Amino acid sequence: MKFPELETSRLILNKLSRDDSLALLAIFSDKNVVKFYDIEAYKTEAQSLALIDFFNSRFAENMGIRWAIRLKDSGKLIGTCGFNSWNPKMKNAGLGYELSSFYWGLGYASEAISKIIELAFSVDTPFHELYRIQGDTMIGNIASESILKKLGFKEEGIRRASGFWKGEFHDLKCFGLIKPEFIEI
Template sequence: MDKNSHIKFPVVDAPRLRLDEITDKDVKAIHKLFTLPEVLEYHDLECLTDREQAADIVHEFRARFDERTGIRWAIRLKKDSRLIGTVGFKSWDREMRSTELGYDLLPEYWGNGYATEAINAILKSTIFNELPWGALHRIQAETIPGNSRSESVLRKLGFKEEGLRRDAGYWKGRYHDLRCFGLLIKNA
């Protein structure tokens, strides 16, 4: 069921970036992003092999929004509108007032502060009040130990490390420890 047919997808503005909806026009860019081993090194996703899989991911992102279980933005450079990554929330739990953050960027754009800028813009935006999904109090994120870039991003944004869940993930034929980070939103 499309619960959000009347809700406009919220666009978020950042100094160098525009965050907006991922559409069918982005399938090629999403395919490229999720075929790169560097992007997927600490990810539960296997490298994509064909364009159909990228189309499925785009549809899944849209379904999360339609079902009110999450939202995923395209991260686009303002200067040329190129999709350079994605960011968003999944497992949005209205009762628990919590959600999970995820993000990824094409490697050629790493190290320029783009991921931090994108997430910071979301946190400072009014989207949590605009989405009629109930109050949000906690944002959590999980990293695989070794993903220092991602942990730097979270720490810069004020996320606190909360502990290590041993062997909490299983993908690509082995167990993975997951390091938990959390950010509390004060006014909810």
Template sequence: MTGHVKRFPILETKRLILRKITTDDARSILSYLSDKEVMKYFGLEPFQTLEDALGEIAWYESILHEQTGIRWGITLKGQDEVIGSCGFHQWVPKHHRAEIGFELSKLYWGQGIASEAIRAVIQYGFEHLELQRIQALIEPPNIPSQRLVEKQGFISEGLLRSYEYTCGKFDDLYMYSLLKRDFDKIHRSL
């Protein structure tokens, strides 16, 4: 099977270890997913209980089991606490595409951590999941996430009007994409 995940991969960057999230991480996840600013463009209300966090972890497990996605916990080297997550969902191996998603505890914003994690996940997707296209759906007011994906080489393909109904409202979303050939070209020039 194309890009099948057999054993959960651990990704390492200069400052980070990206690893599988377990139920032991529920308190860490609750601490940042209960923050209104972190959840502003997440499509869910801020988490309030440990059960909310356990539900999120169960979703990570389900997409991995169903082979429709994979989500890594972001940890700093030498510290095992999950400070955010990054990964793929809406993975369609037949069409070699997936959607990327990410969030990070506000305590770590502006330090290049999300960028470092996303780069590692993108590289894994192209090299091991045999993706040809990675897309990101981002709300128009979420300028920091738009800048983050643009820095990785993503291109805006247009606005999807009233694309999602979340938190009692319809949201427009920008569709961004990064193709493997563009990623390869960017990295050859570095």
């Protein structure tokens, strides 16, 4: 299956390549970006290369997909977004994304995520037709909650001690979006 390339008014969404390793390292080495992630800030290019390989292997194995988020005018990598996992039988997927902190608050994350959701909910989707998309946030990640709500996700509750990383348990807020509720931005 060919990796789907998408375009918005300001962004190109395409496959990550190993040439993106330094740009991805810059994003994932920012402690503000990984504050609510289940990883520590990256220190080496080898870590970003491994992440690129992981994201691309998920697509090759038909288990998920992660797009590079690039500025249309320059091609600069500013983040990634995609479906970390999907369940074709249940027609659902888990959403994941991050953006360089230099580009926070400019609407790029919402723009990119809206585009991939539009594809996921379309009849002509190149992978699995989805009916439900779930996004989880750590308690306190107001910016991520804001993005999900802007895209029509509904807060469905808190899963207590649902995650364990950085030496402690974390409660996660669960947000869900079903196909009939999606409104393109």
